[in-house]
Amino acid sequence: MTHDTTRENARHGPSYGTLTAIWCGLLVLTVVTVGVAGVDLGFWNVVVAMAVATAKAALVVLVFMHLKYENWVFKGFVLMTFAILAIFIGFTFFDTAYR
Amino acid sequence: MNDASAAPGSFWAARGLASWLFTTDHKRIGLLYLWCVLGFFIVGVVLGLLIRLELIAPGPTIMGAQTYNAMFTLHGVIMIFLVVIPSIPASFGNIILPLHLGAEDVAFPRLNMFSWWLYALGAATALAALFTGDGPPDTGWTFYVPFSAVTSTNVSVAVAAVFILGFSSILTGLNFIVTIHRLRAPGLTWTRLSLFAWALYATAWIQLLATPILGITGLLIIAERVLDMGVFDPARGGDPILYQHLFWIYSHPAVYIMVLPAMGVISDIIPVFARKAIFGYKTIAFSSLAIAFAGSLVWAHHMFVSGMSDTAVMVFSLLTFVVAIPSAVKVFNWVSTLYKGSIHMEPPLVFALGFIFLFTMGGITGLVLGAAGTDMHTHDTYFVVGHFHYVIFGGTGMGLFAAMHYWLPKVHGRMYNKRVATWAALILIVGMNGLYFPMYVMGLAGMPRRYYDYLPQYTAMHEASTVGSWVVAAGLALMFANLWRGLRSGPRVGPNPWGAATLEWTLPSPPPAHNFPAEPVVDRGPYDFRGVRADD
DSSP: OHHHHHHHHHHHOSOHHHHHHHHHHHHHHHHHHHHHHTSOOTTHHHHHHHHHHHHHHHHIIIIITOGGGSOHHHHHHHHHHHHHHHHHHHHHHHHHHHO | OOTTTTOTTBTTOSOSHHHHHTOOOHHHHHHHHHHHHHHHHHHHHHHHHHHHHHTTSSSOSSSOHHHHHHHHHHHHHIIIIIIIHHIIIIIIIHHHHHHHHTOSSOSOHHHHHHHHHHHHHHHHHHHHHHHSTTSSOOSOTTOOTTHHHHOOSSHHHHHHHHHHHHHHHHHHHHHHHHHHHHOOOTTOOGGGSOHHHHHHHHHHHHHHHHHHHHHHHHHHHHHHHHHOOOTTOGGGTOOHHHHHHHHHHHHHHHHHHHHHHHHHHHHHHHHHHHTSOOTTHHHHHHHHHHHHHHGGGOGGGGOTTTTOOHHHHHHHHHHHHHHHHHHHHHHHHHHHHHTTOOOOOOHHHHHHHHHHHHHHHHHHHHHHHHSHHHHHHHTTBHHHHHHHHHHIIIIIIHHHHHHHHHHHHHHHSBOOOHHHHHHHHHHHHHHHHHHHHHHHHHHHTTOBTTOSOOOGGGHHHHHHHHHHHHHHHHHHHHHHHHHHHHHHHSOBOOSOTTOOOSGGGGSOSSOBTTSOSSOOOOOSOTTOOTTOOOOO
């Protein structure tokens, strides 16, 4: 039954209710980003901003772009892409952290 | 074209400009790329010759300092973004990849055409940067801040051109990844793929993942110039070293976009002319992926003297040495393939051997630059210029010329003069050493790169280098004239003039518009020469 629902979603995409809920979630996360930017957390400002941005990107990719309903090949490729991006960002920060 | 090329059913048969400009045939799109690349290559070579002529003696020779700055910037931008990056993947990748896979075309033919149009638009924008605004860019091809953010020359338009060209590259990479995954003929397993296809696959991932970072970095330069944002301005909390990180996160892997496809060409050529299966097929295939991955993690070796942290210097220096391993795996495997082979010294093999020698000269000196201690001495000297040109011109350039001599008889159905081609290759190999080896000597002696003038003690080496540039020009003229003449009116060739075992050689020369009349079924590897004979 779950399998059928997933298949159905893959064909037609998620329901309007789910899409609206995700959209609201993205708006809330945007408010969080703006709100946290006004608070001085030092180094953690960057961590929070990146974490929120990652969560937003994950919601968009998984639901709006239907990755949640695709097979493992696509999920693996996208995961690898984000892992490499994380390495790029990590190595760049690795310089500034020890400078 | 000639009558063999225009034979009924050949992909040359359709006539008219529109049949080329709006084609979705991968072979025609590949040729459009090849002609553009070669056209811009000639422009870049002329600029390079003028730069070398200016440097033949100290002081002003044939141009002023500002013109010189614009010339080496143009030489770099044209050669990197319009020639070297699209050279082999966009031209021979397009022409040959679907044939190697037994496919009718790439996965997204219209997207492929769009990629070429983006390339044409990017090239037109790059040319517009020369003739509009307040003079051509004078930053060098690296567009380093803070200078690129403040110079009055036309940097914004040039960066916009790079942005557009980047999209062309991304879309080509995406197309190739999907093509290799989805369009392989029945029986064509991953370990039966040609090593050229493996190299294109590794390259395509770099194109897809690294190029967007260059695009964003370029937009940030425009934002600095137009909106005065301060992302790279330390006075406003920005970081100029961040620019160098962002630029090299793309531009070092870009070196592998440039050289990996050439390595794929060499891996395909050497077994054919050694009449022997490639030594270590899987290690060569996986070394392409290893180079793509490890090569993406070494970018900051361009920044050892930039003021970044010492810890980062040590880590990136170590990682740079790691990437030498898969590169050396390829070189040793090529040489091992030749060992006890039945060697046929045909022109593609001569170019391939030139590649191995020149690439090795460039690769080994790369380790001098990758070691943080010696890099302090050689950074921003002519040693870097020599290293880069040995790898890119001696490597990718010779790889492209090898590909042209190997595959253009298939594309045109006619053969060039092999004796002249061999002489051209030898002249090029001698000329490149004459042109670039003195740069190593000058660099070690402290001659800085990009300088308009120099101290008298460097004169002899500059003279030698300039004379080398003339030898290279002679070799190029001979090679192009021979190819032009041969491919227009040379003797006709059959399907398999070299006796190669990959799928394109089962088709007539030139291939039909729709490639394979029936979908091929593959039951052997690409370097299994049993029962394969060259045409008489």
